[in-house]
Amino acid sequence: MKSRSGPVLSVRGLSLDAGQRQIVHDLSFAVGRGERVCLLGESGSGKSLTAGAVLGLLPANINLKGSIAVAGHEVSRLPAPLRPASARVAMVFQHSYSALNPLVSIGSQLQEPLRRRQGLGAMDARIRAVELLAAMGLPNPEDMLRRCPPEISGGQRQRACIALALACKTSLLVADEPTTALDVVTQAQVLRALKAGTEEPDAPGLLFITHDLGAAAQLCDRAIIIKDGAIVEAGDLAAVLAAPRHDYTRRLIAAAQAGSIDRASPSAYSAAGTA
Numbered sequence: 001m002k003s004r005s006g007p008v009l010s011v012r013g014l015s016l017d018a019g020q021r022q023i024v025h026d027l028s029f030a031v032g033r034g035e036r037v038c039l040l041g042e043s044g045s046g047k048s049l050t051a052g053a054v055l056g057l058l059p060a061n062i063n064l065k066g067s068i069a070v071a072g073h074e075v076s077r078l079p080a081p082l083r084p085a086s087a088r089v090a091m092v093f094q095h096s097y098s099a100l101n102p103l104v105s106i107g108s109q110l111q112e113p114l115r116r117r118q119g120l121g122a123m124d125a126r127i128r129a130v131e132l133l134a135a136m137g138l139p140n141p142e143d144m145l146r147r148c149p150p151e152i153s154g155g156q157r158q159r160a161c162i163a164l165a166l167a168c169k170t171s172l173l174v175a176d177e178p179t180t181a182l183d184v185v186t187q188a189q190v191l192r193a194l195k196a197g198t199e200e201p202d203a204p205g206l207l208f209i210t211h212d213l214g215a216a217a218q219l220c221d222r223a224i225i226i227k228d229g230a231i232v233e234a235g236d237l238a239a240v241l242a243a244p245r246h247d248y249t250r251r252l253i254a255a256a257q258a259g260s261i262d263r264a265s266p267s268a269y270s271a272a273g274t275a
């Protein structure tokens with residue numbers, strides 16, 4: 001899917017260090033509205049810290065250089081709570097429990113941002129909450145509204161988290177390893193939910209943080225491959241899979257083929273040059 005307007009996220013010359021230790025080096029990339037971009041790399045390559053910088057949630061000991069603009073606002077030095085409403089970023093975490101209050105019903109948690117951020121009245125917020133849960137492929141969304149997070153499965157909870165992120169109506173959604181804690185069938189449901197949620201006409205751009213090339217291939221339009229905190233390759237995901245230019249990318253593809261080829265886009269993988 002092509003970007004529908006100017007970038008909702010523009011990262012320029014981003015470097016992150018922890019004192020003497022340089023962790024992320026001079027990253028530059030952009031995400032357009034409605035575009036799904038993966039930041040893909042092995043464990044420890046700097047993906048989560050990059051996501052933290054975009055979200056305004058960096059640990060206190062990490063220093064930042066460079067520029068991050070969300071919906072046109074420069075936010076690199078603004079922690080999340082100080083950002084203007086139009087530059088807020090919604091987030092889906094790996095562990096769905098950490099994003100939800102276990103004692104409050106899914107319906108109440110969903111309706112809160114629909115009322116506060118979208119200005120909907122009680123009745124319209126309830127209708128929209130049901131629509132969002134249905135769009136996530138959740139069975140019996142009316143019933144889901146009444147349930148509390150511990151009363152539903154992990155995959156259902158993660159899809160409720162995606163609905164909650166979409167209810168915030170931000171221009172950018174960051175999902176950091178949202179399928180890693182789930183089994184293969186549930187992963188596919190969550191990836192479908194993310195796809196559905198980012199396909200509406202006014203959908204947010206998605207930055208999908210993952211080490212799982214198979215998951216990225218099912219969801220994303222464009223890939224940014226990161227190794228040791230630096231971009232080694234970036235471009236249209238199908239093109240990267242078909243003709244990887246960097247040895248590291250070839251290794252990621254080979255590892256994905258060896259581990260989970262059945263989950264990935266078969267056409268992309270059959271075309272992948274994995275010398």
Ligand SMILES: Nc1ncnc2c1ncn2[C@@H]1O[C@H](COP(=O)(O)OP(=O)(O)OP(=O)(O)O)[C@@H](O)[C@H]1O
Binds near residue numbers: 043045049061211
């Ligand atoms: N607050 C911190 N202070 C110092 N070093 C840190 C800090 N947070 C992370 N690091 C280090 O920075 C590097 C990148 O970490 P990061 O969490 O961004 O990697 P990642 O690619 O997201 O890995 P994973 O997929 O395992 O989460 C790692 O070596 C990590 O140990």
